[in-house]
Amino acid sequence: MTSLQAPISAGYRAVLAVREFRVVFAAHLLSLLGLVTGEIALSVLVYRVTGSPLLSALAFAAGFLPYLLGGTLLAGAADRFPARRVLVVCNLLCAASAAVTALPGAPVAVLLAMRCLSALAGPVLAGTRSATLGDVLGGGDLFVLGRSLIRIVTQGAQLAGFAAGGLLLTAVPPRTALLATAAGFLAAALLLRFGTQRRPARATGAADVVGASLSGARQLLADRRIRALLLLSWLPPFFLVTPESLAAPYADAIGAGSVGVGLLMCAMPAGTILGEVLAGSVLGPRGRERLTLPAAAVLLLPFLLYVLKPSLGWSLAAVALAGLGAAYTLGLDQWFVAAVPEELRGRAMTLQTAGTMTVQGLGMALAGAAAEFAPVHWVVAGSGLIGTLVVGSVVRLVVGSA
Template identity: 65%
Template sequence: MPTDTENPAERPRDATNRSSGAGDVVEAAAPSASRGYGPVFAVREFRAVFLAHLLSLLGVIVSELALTVLVYRLTGSPLLSALTFALGLLPYLFAGTLLAGIADRYPARRVLVVCDLICAGCVAVMVLPGTPVGGLLALRCVIAAVSPVFTGTRMAALADILGEGDLFVLGRSLLRIVSQTALLAGFGVGGLLLAVLSPRGAMTITAVTFLCSAALLRLGTRDRPARSTEGGGGALLKESVSGARAVLADRRIRGLLLLFWLPPMFVVAPEALAAPYADEIGVGPVALGLLMCAMPVGQIAAELYVGTALTPRLRSLIVLSAAAAGLLPLVVYGLRPGMVVTVLALALAGAGSAYVIGLDQWFVAAVPEALRGRAMTLLTAGLMTLQGVGMALAGLAAEFLPVHQVVAAAGAMGTLCVLLLVLEVRRTAPADRIRTEVRDGADQHMTSG
């Protein structure tokens, strides 16, 4: 495991980096040149993880939509229908903190397969005609509680599969791109399924996607030992809490976690208030769809560009500046602009999230390997929880203020908070990395001049 004073992208590595365990040998990525995403797909284990991620993600999205429709048809209650979505966020903090030890205590492949099987089992029970509404909501909570453990374990396993250098960063980037793309396409696919199938019929298909994901992970990835052997059979809660405490006690790791968490907490404001804002400026459903799609499209485009066109050093160089500037486009909401300017501002705000590619590398370099699964699970739990908090606060503020002012204020306050956090992350940066970034920035300036 590299120390905080090393940049893993610059450190000499073995030419074979990591073996997939199935005959695949991955050549280490050169730090001075970006080869795009191709070398990541050359790793057979990653291909299995990638396809499993896509299947399980589509399963989650379609099942959420189908379950929402089913609950509304059974109860006629808009509140219970909306609560079905809300329950997807509420268990994240609980599960991500109290169950995080699972990610390090047990072999990653076993954890991932069991999580998929639990989700498939929950959906299978949801499909049964006799399942009451209370049972449907409880099963929804179980799936949501499994999600941060699954995501954190998979993130930690990627470092084992791809190594801790540039391939890991690009692998994480690809999974994020798939997530954003699936959000854009998943609701459309779910809508088509619900047009020809009943909600329970659509959920039956999602149970199959979870089973296929489990099969891919079981047959397509290597069985590696657990990272941590501390604690006994009954010490999972203690192990999870102590791991979270150890992660948050480290000033460097804590600052990096906050840099993952804070910008998304503020950037969700325009998405949470998209419908009220469309009503405020007098546009219809088509324009509302554009408002909802603009930010994910900007994020996907920027992440693809940064992942393919920039070297690892340049990705590291832009982290703090991109994070600091990412929320500024939202300030334009204060002028109550028309659709063209609004969509452009949202796309730019989405593009600002490309700072996460370089931040991934800093994070995996800072976290000790024995804590990696718990740290990744905590990262996921905090990210989802704070996005939920951000949505709730934006909605609460919009009860008292015009929507355009709320979004503009979120952009301004978020920028101020992130600037303060950037100073903290800068202070805790390893001296070697600061010197490297200053030198690379000067070289880049001389070259462009």
């Protein structure tokens, strides 16, 4: 049996058999659960302190606003310093910011500033972790399945984390929950420090993080192939968030109530998890690559069902079906890591992550703005139509760049 055949037959089990990956995976789960719980606790804390819905919403949104800034100006850290050091420092920064927010009497301005600090570290942490998977698992199929597992646990932990965070806050005050968040990040830092290998930095030269970040972004975006693959990473999520961001008004429009809101919020992650698991378990590397462009081209078409203002059951089916199409990312990952030079891998992964988070935030905002002027079901259907045309154009770019 060749080295290529082994990971195909073993699938996700071969990835989880790598001890160092299990450490990275466990650290990611700890920090992710801490992050989600901290988002809820901080939002509740700010509201209790100020009584202001606006400031409470800002406490939540502050986790998204600095993402592009951190991904653009700090991405160089992922390549200019040893990866283990970057991962540990980012987790420690997040732990420290959570601990500060838990201090009794901390002003609201400090609470928001600490939320922004952890958000600045977020894209560097995610990008460095993704680049590290290439070192731990190699650049082949194991890397693709490793990234897939990270995405699966991210989707699942977000659902579980919001539920667990809500339950936790019924038993303990928000500041105590924030201490649990700090403990999660600290435990992740310790796992990474003592459970992963020390590897040298990918790039050499002076440790000018901002300069390296900007020059790396220019190099990546100047490459036709990489630019096309980045667009294929960013644009589908921009449209995919529409039904989630409008779940509350749509549930109200069809009389589904709060239960409908919760189900609509869960449908996309559930479909995404199922699609990733099926593509990673049933298909081999070539099959996933052949699936990439067709799946990306049609994944937004289920939103067209919203033209009929479907019932809760049919709308859940449409959203979950669109989530299944997100399995296109497995083949995309393989193409992306093959196209990016080794010395730029950390910056490339950081830029990709920051861009995805940013466009999702923009997509939510634009969907909400559009729903101020048009019925929600028309907004979702329009997102499906326009998104299909846009993503189809990007698919042609990717084909042309091959």
